[in-house]
Amino acid sequence: MIRLGVIGTGGMAGEHAKAFKEMDGVEIVAACDIVEQKVERYAEKHGVPATFTDVDQMLSEAELDAVTNVTPDAQHHPTTLKAIRAGLHVLCEKPLATCYGEAREMAEAAQEAGVINMVNLSYRLSSAIHRAHEMIAEGVIGEVRHVEAGYLQSWLAGREWSETSPGSYLWRLSTAHGSTGVLGDLGVHIIDFTTYAAGDLASLDCRLKCFPKVEGDRIGEYVLDANDSAAMTVEFQNGALGLIHTTRWAAGQGNSIRLRIWGDRGAIKVDLDEAWGALQLCELSDGGRAEWKTIECGSAPSIFQRFITSIQTGENDQPDFARGAQVQKWLDACFESDAKGGPVQV
Ligand SMILES: NC(=O)c1ccc[n+]([C@@H]2O[C@H](COP(=O)([O-])OP(=O)(O)OC[C@H]3O[C@@H](n4cnc5c(N)ncnc54)[C@H](O)[C@@H]3O)[C@@H](O)[C@H]2O)c1
Incomplete structure (x- = not known):
């Protein structure tokens, strides 16, 4: 035991x-x-x-x-x-x-x-992301060319969080309280999710924003200065280009993760609002016609x-600590890119 x-x-x-x-x-x-x-x-x-x-x-x-x-x-x-x-x-x-x-x-x-x-x-609990990883490694959609990924939440767009127990949100909203904002909170998931399937990053260009949210934008002594929206353009080591974004301001999107990957022979869509255990696959026919089908992926064991x-x-x-550190390196690069206002090689 x-x-x-x-x-x-x-x-x-x-x-x-x-x-x-x-x-x-x-x-x-x-x-x-x-x-x-x-x-x-x-x-x-x-x-x-x-x-x-x-x-x-x-x-x-x-x-x-x-x-x-x-x-x-x-x-x-x-x-x-x-x-x-x-x-x-x-x-x-x-x-x-x-x-x-x-x-x-x-x-x-x-x-x-x-x-x-x-x-x-x-989100590695999704069997769809494991199947996407395998299919891309097997060349099912050919060479990866273009990627779009988003992790959207809505809670800052409502007032509920600030009315119930705002203090418990401090570590999410204040850098002095150790927060790295939505980037560290949700960005870490979507960057892991995306790169696990589409491959490692080569460079990124990221913008971070912190919007006003409560009177004075502080809770007690803590200023609410952590980023709550992040948008980046990325280049993968396989040469593909991509867009990755995350925010807590997406009204109507409680907790939405979507990844779309296009290759030169087809495409894969994973949308966790639709299914955790199925993905959409498009395989181009010899005539170039695009046909989408659902691929059932079974279940995957949880990280626990x-x-x-x-x-x-x-x-x-x-994912082990080495993978956690790899993703952290990309998060650090996002901050570096935002601070200098331009792309960073990773
Ligand atoms: N994997 C996911 O999908 C997911 C989802 C939510 C939260 N999280 C992560 O889980 C962690 C906790 O989030 P939460 O929402 O439970 O926060 P929380 O604020 O509700 O809970 C954190 C607890 O840790 C306690 N604590 C602080 N410092 C401590 C210390 N040194 N020793 C012992 N206890 C200490 C606090 O008193 C608090 O009770 C965060 O890192 C968050 O990013 C992950």
Whole structure:
């Protein structure tokens, strides 16, 4: 039985508890949050026997094999390094860190310690994206020429977030609170999703925007200055061009991910609003006629399941910390490009 500890018991940690509790071979034996009330409530709800308000204490006392790190982005690096140094396997939430240097340090530390390491790029749960990856590698649509990808959310366009508990959004909205904005929050997913299927990036040209949202654009001492829209043009290492964008201002799009990839022999569309387990394939006939058909892709294991299987087999599945660091490098390049107002080679 794998003894698992949870670090950070906020909103997303509930999803981790639900997923791990459904699996054989793993048991959540401890949870930790710097806010005592939160960890107590979490432990009660999910039946976790031991609670802590200090990570070091949990790591030294709870006799763990592994942790799942569900703290805010800026806490991933310090808390994950502690777990790795304690010899534990780590599943870490995305983005792996807040910059490439930290992400690389985490990847190197995990490799040196020989522990299983994975990052929760959760849209890999879509079997359609795995099939798209395979089909493109097999040359089903020929040479990739053009790509369009978007991850759209709408919550900033409503007022609800600022009326219920605005403080809990600080790590998403304030750079002083460790936020890298929509780019780090959603951009990390769509960049991973896109490049997993279409190939690695060679260069990018990115613009970031932060729009006014509440009176004075601050919550307490924190200025709401993190980006909430990102748009980039990219060139892939295979020579294709592409557009990738993400925003929290897309009214009517609660949580929409869409990827379209065109090659010289056909095209693939993955639209998670339509299906997670099916994609649309266009194969050009010899006469050049375009015909679309639906390809059923079955199901894919979640990252939670992949993490547990990796520990059981000793074979580190993807996406690992090295992949998390690779994506982080592209995120850093987006900031560099926005700051200089032009393209950056990656
Ligand atoms: N993979 C996904 O699709 C997905 C979805 C939502 C959130 N997330 C990620 O999950 C992480 C958490 O998001 P959330 O929405 O649950 O945030 P949240 O604010 O609801 O929860 C974070 C919790 O961590 C606690 N915490 C902060 N510092 C800590 C520390 N040093 N030690 C222990 N606990 C600490 C906070 O008190 C809070 O309870 C973020 O990195 C976010 O990007 C991922």
